[in-house]
Structure formats: C-alpha cells, structure tokens
Amino acid sequence: MAQLKELHAASRTDREIAEALGVDRPTAARRRRSLDLPLNPAPRKTPAVKPSRPKRSKWDGVELQPCGTYASYVRGCRCELCGEARRTYHQEYVARRRAEGIPAEHHGTAYGYQLGCHDRDSCPSTPACSDASIAEERRRRREAGIPAQPPRVDAAPVREHVRNLMSNGRSVKAIAADADVSLSGLKMLLYGRSGARKGEMPTKIDVTKATKLLALA
Ligand SMILES: [Zn+2]
Structure with a gap:
C-alpha cells in the first residue's frame, strides 16, 4: 500500500500503478479507492499539429492579367511592376477627379491650374491649364523685368x-x-x-x- 501511495503521489494513473504492482487495473483502482485517493487522470493527448498548408486558390498559377497592370495588383500581385501600375492608376484617378471638379469655363486658364488641374493629359482644354499657367508666369516675369531664360x-x-x-x-x-x-x-x-x-x-x-x-x- 505504501508503494501505491508513492506511485499515486507521482501522478501515476491506475493503469500505470497496476503495471508497477503487477496486478490488474480494477484491483489497483480498488486499492486506491480504499486509501481514499482520487483518480489520477491520464495526461491529455495533445493532437498532433497539422502542418499548415498554404492556401490554395483556383487561380493559382493562372496568369489572368500580365504583371504591370492595375488589374493584376487588384488580384493580389504585389510585385514592383504592379505596385508601379497601381501608383500610376491612382495618380491618373486623382487628376481626373480634380479636373472633373473644376467648372469648364476655368479650364485652359492659370486659375484652372490653381484649382488643381495640374495634369496636361486629363485637362479637357487645349492649351491645358498647366500650359496656361506657365504662359501666365512667363508674362508676369517679363512684366517684372526678369529677363527670359537663355535658350x-x-x-x-x-x-x-x-x-x-x-x-x-x-x-x-x-x-x-x-x-x-x-x-x-x-x-x-x-x-x-x-x-x-x-x-x-x-x-x-x-x-x-x-x-x-x-x-x-
Ligand atoms: Zn484644366
């Protein structure tokens, strides 16, 4: 019984105690109970950790849009080319929205440039606001007596x-x-x-x- 107490104190289960004492498990359990000792639970089996598989997509390996396009960026490609395409797309978008927000009569003037129409290509007017702004700046300089830049x-x-x-x-x-x-x-x-x-x-x-x-x- 002393040996059983010792084994029980070492957190041995009934099965392990039975093995150590050379008796069957119900006998070991009965002796443990007679000593008023609680059941030692078997250590929990930790489930084997499954190696995580990379997420698969049906689009894997399928080149939907070539790299260097905004569409490819949207689909998740973060390569340098696609990042560059995204930046360009964004800049063009901002320029377009700016140009749209400016009343038509101000396009093609230096004031249109001040309102934010800085992009020659998205300005609906010819000459564009940026060109009008440059011309205006040049005129102001001549007026102020600043000589023209040498060619x-x-x-x-x-x-x-x-x-x-x-x-x-x-x-x-x-x-x-x-x-x-x-x-x-x-x-x-x-x-x-x-x-x-x-x-x-x-x-x-x-x-x-x-x-x-x-x-x-
Ligand atoms: Zn403009």
Missing part, C-alpha cells in the same frame, strides 16, 4: 566634349574655372542631378554655358 540646347555633345578634356588630364575644377561656369553645374552635367531626381542626366543646357564649354580646347 537651352542639347547637353550630350557638351558632356562629350568635357569628358574628352578630362581624358586629356584636365580636372573638373580647372575646366569650370577656365570656362567660367559654376562647378556644381558642371558636375551635374557630368554626373547627373542630386536630390529627388538623383542620377538623372540633364538633357538640356543653357546655350551660354554650352558655348563657353565648347570653346575650351
């Missing part, structure tokens, strides 16, 4: 010329000084923009700067 020319041949000078051993700094152009402007011509448009190569250059740089030999 701009293709930057590529100038860049090519400066690179040739550099390959002949001239430094960027020396070239800027000799041509009397700003060093930062020259660096932008050679290496591209900085800031939000980082790396973008300028396609145009002021004709005065171009002339000065091309004059260097």
Whole structure:
C-alpha cells in the first residue's frame, strides 16, 4: 500500500500503478479507492499539429492579367511592376477627379491650374491649364523685368566634349574655372542631378554655358 501511495503521489494513473504492482487495473483502482485517493487522470493527448498548408486558390498559377497592370495588383500581385501600375492608376484617378471638379469655363486658364488641374493629359482644354499657367508666369516675369531664360540646347555633345578634356588630364575644377561656369553645374552635367531626381542626366543646357564649354580646347 505504501508503494501505491508513492506511485499515486507521482501522478501515476491506475493503469500505470497496476503495471508497477503487477496486478490488474480494477484491483489497483480498488486499492486506491480504499486509501481514499482520487483518480489520477491520464495526461491529455495533445493532437498532433497539422502542418499548415498554404492556401490554395483556383487561380493559382493562372496568369489572368500580365504583371504591370492595375488589374493584376487588384488580384493580389504585389510585385514592383504592379505596385508601379497601381501608383500610376491612382495618380491618373486623382487628376481626373480634380479636373472633373473644376467648372469648364476655368479650364485652359492659370486659375484652372490653381484649382488643381495640374495634369496636361486629363485637362479637357487645349492649351491645358498647366500650359496656361506657365504662359501666365512667363508674362508676369517679363512684366517684372526678369529677363527670359537663355535658350537651352542639347547637353550630350557638351558632356562629350568635357569628358574628352578630362581624358586629356584636365580636372573638373580647372575646366569650370577656365570656362567660367559654376562647378556644381558642371558636375551635374557630368554626373547627373542630386536630390529627388538623383542620377538623372540633364538633357538640356543653357546655350551660354554650352558655348563657353565648347570653346575650351
Ligand atoms: Zn484644366
């Protein structure tokens, strides 16, 4: 009986106690009850964790819309192309709604641009609000005595010329000084923009700067 008490204290079930004592289970249970000991419950069997299968869809592997479309984004594709398509779609949507909200008589004016019609393609007027706004700004500058910007020319041949000078051993700094152009402007011509448009190569250059740089030999 002492042994049974010990086994019971160790949370053994009747079956385990019976095995240890070499008796059958009902006998073990009867002896346990005679000692006024409660039944030790068998440990709960924990159900084996099923490996979770990835969710299947009947659309798996079916390319409904090619990547790079808004429809593909809506169907759940989050690749870079579809993200870009979504952004474009959104921008166009916003531009369209803005244009729709502006009374027709204000389209094609600088005021229409101020009201939010910034997109040339979605403006129903020709010239578009953005063009009217640029024209208006230009007119104001002339009126205020600000001289017109010098005409701009293709930057590529100038860049090519400066690179040739550099390959002949001239430094960027020396070239800027000799041509009397700003060093930062020259660096932008050679290496591209900085800031939000980082790396973008300028396609145009002021004709005065171009002339000065091309004059260097
Ligand atoms: Zn407009």
